[in-house]
Amino acid sequence: MEPPLLNDAEEIAALYRELSQFPSLSSASIGPEVTTQYGGKYCNVYTEWSQRDLERAENIKFCHQYLIFHDSHSIVYSSPSGNCTEIKGELLSRDSPSGAQKAVLRKTSNTKGEEKQFLEVWEKNRKVKSIELTALEKHGQVYEDDQFGCLAWSHSETHLLYVAEKKRPKAESFFKPKAPELSSEEELAKTERRDKAIKGEQFVFYEDWGETLVAKSTPVLCVLDIESNNVSVLESVPEHISPGQAFWAPGDTGVVFTGWWHEPFRLGLRYCTNRRSAIFYVDLTGGRCELLSDDNKAIWSPRLSPDQCRIVYLENPASGPHQQCSRLCMYDWYTKLTSVVVEIVPRQSQGDFTGIYSTALSEHCWATDSQRVVLDTIQRSRQELIVVDTVSGSVCSLTKGSRLGSWALLTVDRDLLVARFSTPNCPPMLMVAFLPPAGKEAEVNWVCLEEASPIQEISWDVRTLQPPPEQDNPQYAGLSFEAILLRPTQEPKKAKFPLVVSPHGGPHSVFTTSWMLYPALLCRMGFAVLLVNYRGSLGFGQDSVDSLLGKVGSQDVKDVQFCVEQVLHEELTDPQRVAVFGGSHGGFLSCHLIGQYPGTYKACVARNPVVNVASMVGSTDIPDWCLTEAGLPYDQTALPDPRQGAEMLLCSPMQYVDKVQTPVLLMIGEEDRRVPPKQGLEYYRALKAKGVPTRMLLYPGNNHSLSGVEAEADGFMNIALWLIQHLK
Incomplete structure (x- = not known):
């Protein structure tokens, strides 16, 4: 008997409504220190959160404040201060x-x-x-x-x-009628009010x-x-x-x-x-x-x-x-x-320590001693908080001994740290702690200001994989990679879970052990979800990043397939019901996988996928990506080279479109500047010509991330129904 798979559209929509309501924690600031008449000290922690409002089809922002009583070294008492309040119109x-x-x-x-x-x-x-x-x-x-x-x-x-x-x-037409003559005083007043318009500049490209x-x-x-x-x-x-x-x-x-x-x-x-x-x-x-x-x-x-x-x-x-x-x-x-x-x-x-991988330092990241700096960084499949001594260069983790999950620093002020913590089955929590003195950082004591309950129906763990010898990269030998596996907690007695495989985009990005809406939803529906951090992902050392250059469409594809085969061999997953789902470079890999291993995958969902690197180079905002990932030199002043075009085509999923049998759902952002919509359309037409079941959704007003509230909700419903239809 198969484990129950949620397949009623109304029930899936209700599940989406439930899980999409968990807010995300975006920023925090700490108010001035106040000393009470009894000698105790307290401060206010101001936090901003965002939440999807499905009725208004927008992300709303709200603030919540907390009081922290402390003795400058440890937190004595903490409590929320009042209820949440929606923030309107604030940009900064x-x-x-x-x-x-x-x-x-x-x-x-x-x-x-x-x-x-x-x-x-x-x-x-x-x-x-x-x-x-x-x-x-x-x-x-x-x-x-x-x-x-x-x-x-x-x-x-x-x-x-x-x-x-x-x-x-200001610009105006060459043919704009002349205004009636004005007196010198009126002309002077008019000039002061506005700059003189320049003719013929209306359509200049910026x-x-x-x-x-x-x-x-x-x-x-x-x-x-x-x-x-x-x-x-x-x-x-x-x-x-x-x-x-x-x-x-x-x-x-x-x-x-x-x-x-x-x-x-x-x-x-x-x-x-x-x-x-x-x-x-x-x-x-x-x-x-x-x-x-x-x-x-x-x-x-x-x-x-x-x-x-x-x-x-x-x-x-x-x-x-x-x-x-x-x-x-x-x-x-x-x-x-x-x-x-x-x-x-x-x-x-x-x-x-595997190095620093961070898109930005927190605006406030210095300790009071002006010697230590706190930052978050990816360490393999986990995001951790570290403190760096700028004099000695020593690095110490502030989160290594804590619960498995991922951390992000929001701010540090007067050595009070404010951070966000989450796991694949637990939405974001607000954490605070005092930074201990130099040399004792490992003794940090975290206090939770805003709890979130783990979702008991989801279990997860991290797998480490070593590619087989024939797939090792001789230039960067011995590299390992990881995958995060989510699956329903209740194991079936006889049958196995359907599996959704998801490689990340980038390719130099990473899945961390943090809260992600789509994987959690799929898991609650009854799918096992495999998030693959193939070689080339961030957090595993620079050699891992460099190992993928010139080998996209090959090394990364083999890593994902090897990981899938290992999980199918060892786990409670059904080899007859495997789907692949990815966006951007993850979409590139999804399209590669169904072309190179057509027997493995029964359904595919690709969001804004790269399908033809050679045709993308002239229309994307990142033409250098196309050449660099294909292992070619990039020069902004160079003319197109037909041989380079051939190499970019050879590493593209379009090479394998003849072999595809898997039904494909394409999800495209009409305003995408990174992977232009024509990429998805090119694949759609090729699949239609081959008679492969194909459906394409085009989301106006959405860019590469497809993160508009309406597109995100509609997108998930279509993904869920596509998987149910083709994994029967």
């Missing part, structure tokens, strides 16, 4: 250094649907400033993203720094920074003088640099920022920590712009120490894989010397 918000004021960037829409942006300053229990930035016409839209965006208080709390789109000249950064082309640094309400745009940033991630230099003498080169043309930046960039300093008195770091690397997340003496940042080569193992570097403000604190780790030795 930051407390001032003393905690006395708060700055908010807010957007509103008028009755005509026109969007306006306001910069507000709040103090105690009232709003003391509200400046309509749109009306000032000093710049375009303010950036609220985490790539460029910032909202930084000066140390003196008199100025605010932010990033916005450069103001563009490059942007690609996927999720559409319409963000030329950022500028802007400073608001809070007392005078005056906004000024810093003019000293070099023309060929896009500035972002800015903060005030020690003593408020100027501004420090990360600058990305945009010559000869912009490449997609999201998830690409290999773009040429550097740290710069603009002196506000002299107006000069000074380079503080190497100018031939990729550099991001600069963070100033509490004593304002040192800046730490992450560094990668300005080429190669989009994400890889990073260096942690430090610049000394007074000696002007740069040092490498943590080096790139080629390979893990004896279960030790």
